[in-house]
Amino acid sequence: MDSGQPTKQSVLHHPAYLHLAASRVLTALASQAVTIAVSWIIYDMTESAFALGFVGFCQFLPRFFLTLVVGHVADSFDRRMIVLICQLVQAAIAAMLAVAIFEQWITPTLIFVAVTLLGAVNAFQQPSTVALLPNVVPPSLLQQAVATSTSLQQAAFIIGPAAGGLLYGVHPTAPFVISAVLLLVGGVNVALIHVERRVVVREPVTIASVFAGVAFIRSRPVILGAISLDLFAVLLGGATALMPIFARDILHAGPWGLGFLRAAPAIGALGMALLLARRPLKTHVGRRMMVACAVFGVATIVFSLSTNIVLSIVCLAILGAADTISVVVRSSMVQLMTPDEMRGRVSAVNSLFIGTSNQLGEFESGVLAGFLGPVATGVIGGVGTLIVVLLWIRLFPELVRVKTLEG
Incomplete structure (x- = not known):
């Protein structure tokens, strides 16, 4: 990056970007508002840690079964249109939930069905969006684009949960109505994106073509190590899925407290993303990723043991900052090392890893908390993350030796 020539070297001067x-950003705002409202409604209706975890499982399940299909779709069709259709469907689901709440025929079963549909839509949207990014900016600006996008999304992750909690306090339908509007506006922005038409070579759907993304990742230990480390670290450190329990029963805060707890990781992530956009990682990238994952585990342990909401928020902010280092390293590696005709399938597999760590991690934490309680669950997860880091140092020495994201 040449900061001396911002007019030529800044992603902010690319209209399509x-x-x-x-x-x-609009999609992130909407999804966070919906997430905060859904989690509060579910826990309010069921008072069950298992039900909270099951929300994550419902989102993960369609992603698991659709991963290989959506990757092929993202490589074979117009990625811009895929993203647009996904946003319109999400807006319709948010509107449906608003009507269900207003008419008072909302049930846990309906919520589980809705989040399963959202999971299916997101399975198509996420890899298509990620694969679209390199079509929008030149390779020389990709790392800056990843860091900038992360910054903007984390800002949305700060505002979204807090706004969702406040809107829910005004009226339970408000987060869903506002989310539907945001998604529609986001769809307008997608429709306005102009990129050079890709030369799409539609391969016949074969076992080899469908599994090409898996084969590509397996053949590159650095990428496999990076995304699997992130997978297990977040999978085990999923105590954040239990935030409604911590907010209400341990920290004694209401929906506003849950909103700020949800926003805290994004605050830390935003700060780190801004730092990385200004001062990108240039040396000892692999080693720093390992340290960041270890910090993630320690922050999870302290958060789980905390009974003070200020300390809890600080721990979550540190957790978010550490996770952002992993996100930027992994995303940059995947995009820079993958040819365009493979990006959809590779991004789909990467998306499955991300979805597994976040959503299946929520399910795991909910089930374990049902037996051991939220505090013990969080501590076990944090310790497990530290163990994984030590194992990955031995299993993927190539990752530890990575010096730069550019080579």
Whole structure:
């Protein structure tokens, strides 16, 4: 990056990128508002840690079964249209939930069905959006684009949960109505994206073509190590899925407290993303990723043991900052080392890893908390993360030896 020539070397001067970034921010705002409202409704209706975890499982399940299909779709069709259709469907689901709450025929079963549909839609949207980014900016700006996008999304992750909690306090339908509007506006931004038409070679759907993304990742230990480390670290450190329990029963805060707890990781992530956008990692990238994952585990342990909401928020902010280092390293590696005709399938597999760590991690934490309680669950997860880091140092020495994201 040549900071001395911002007019030539800044992603903020690429109109297509700005439309894509706006779409991603609006989608993130909407998804976070819906997530905070759904989690509060579910726990309010059931008072069950298992039910909270099951929300994550419902989102993960369609992603698991659709991963290989959506990757092939993202490589064979117009990625921009795929993202647009996904946003319109998400807006319709948010509107449906608003009507269900207003008419008072909302049930846990309906919520589980809705989040399963959202999971299916996101399975198509996420890899298509990620694969679209390199079509919007030149390779020389990709790392800056990843860091900038992360910054913008984390800002949305800060505002979204807090706004969702406040809107829910005004009226339970408000987060869903506002989310539907944001998704529609995001769709308009996607429609305004203009990119050079890709030369799409539609391969016949064969076992080899469908599993090409898996084969590509397996053949590159650095990428496999990076995304699997992130997978297990977040999978085990999923105590954040139990935030409604911590907010209400341990920290004695209401929906506003849950909103700020949800926003805290994003605050830390935003700060780190801004730092990385200004001062990108240039040396000892692999080693720093390992340290960041270890910090993630320690922060999870302290958060789980905390009975003070200020300390809890600080721990979650540190957790978010550490996770961002992993996100930027992994995302940059995947994009820079993958040819365009493979990006959809590779991004789909990467998306499965991300979805598994986040959503299946929520399910795991919910089930374990049902037996051991939220505090013990969080501590066990944090310790497990530290163990995984030590194992990955031995299993993937190539990752530890990575010096730079550019070579």
